[in-house]
Amino acid sequence: MPSFSVIIDPDSPDFGCWRDSGANNPEFARGGPIKLYAFLRNITYEEAREELMSGEVAEDGPPKLRVKLVPPGPPPKPQPIDISAYKAEAVPYLTERGISPEIQRMFDCGFDAAKNAVVMPWHDSDGAPINAKWRATWGKAFWYAKGGAPVRNMIYGIHLVYSRGIKRVIIVESETDAMYLWSKGYPAIAVGGSTFTNNQAEMLRMSPAQELVIGTDNDSAGEKLREEVAAKMRGYCELYDVRWPVPAKDANDVRDEIALRRAVKAAMRRNIFTSGRNIVSTHIVI
Template identity: 35%
Template structure:
């Protein structure tokens, strides 16, 4: 256990227990730290570390990655946000609820006594965050996503910071969250102040805007866009390898009537597929086969993906499944 500062409070967190929940490549568990291959990039030699306790030069929970060119380092909530594929705000909420016994959550309402009425805190981000970004990215083009598809999903490219952006937009057109992914590594982060990722589905605004009745559900945003690029069927992304009841509700309220499951070809992807099949009841479900050697949809050739969609398999789901 170690004392770390979270949201202006000092709480006692079991850092080692928290990071043991995740799979690590070539891990070396020391009494005071973990050394492993970097989770932020493709790495074959352990050059990443995270401290379990304070040291002479760093606080508990601090991490560093010295093997990726420019030295990268950060704090514990940032690391957990990456590993969980969610915002730092959600990690802060989790840590406080898990380790701060007196934490009862932040109120979403405030009382304006001068006017004697309740005011609801406005949720989401300012659309101006998308201003001054390049409209297209050669990085995404290299991943098989045309400029036209990039514009359809409203991607952006921040050349100064070397990141591509994926806007999560609500059905009524508000910017809910903004994911930023570096083009030179697997590292990503979210713009602060957005709606929790557990409530959001990438691309769902397009289902409403253009009345899409069928969609391909993926884990990653790039897979969703690639699916649309190749097949013309709307791709939507969970943004993670699990699906929450909130995400299910968002999809079931949309125009989507048929869902093709395009989760990753690994253990986490199988878990997501099972969750989707168990949680939905009123939407027709299909699964596809991903060829051996391909880890996700973006790994497949256009011909392979087209054939997989053409040969999709209908799956019966119970009408009594509820989100």
């Protein structure tokens, strides 16, 4: 889930430029508004520029863009969303992925029959559902509730860490990874993508968690996220590094329960908290 930021300071030499902190390819890491528009529309830079051109602008002049800026001041407090229409005892899509009906109910999961999609609510630290992710059962498409709070400011499952006073938690990328680990007896939270924002870090720092087991995906984005989590949480809690056994891509891919427990147990034997050490050099491979 890319996280974009746009520089809106008119005095900045980079005014109007955007950045994607989660990008692995430099080509997709930053650029101007035309480039962003081209990526979003899946068209060439030249086509994007032509579409954005105003009839009043010279052919070789800059395009005229309309940008909606957020007014200054604190953002409005996110309001709870209504998920009552999607409640379900158990969703086969999740059950088939090793997530127990009890854990599905604990996370208020449901099913949208009209869209044939699983509904996975995101809660604030007090337990109120303030967004939800729809995950299609017919493909890889997903979307969030209209008007829901930005997930970049939230952590999936953080309400359980707060309400239950959980001291040790595994941090992963996806909702299904977190719920699968819960189904196997391991409290877990998810960031919802491959970035760990400052808001998410602060929410976790304020939680009861004292030991954080980093269990991101086995790919380059997961490695980057692993380093980001360690950098922002170092000094706030004990850090451990769990590596999912190959060929598993993520926690939910480890269907062998013995292998899963062995991986977590091996990680807990070695505390990787060192103020100046890069955690990649100290990981344990199962």
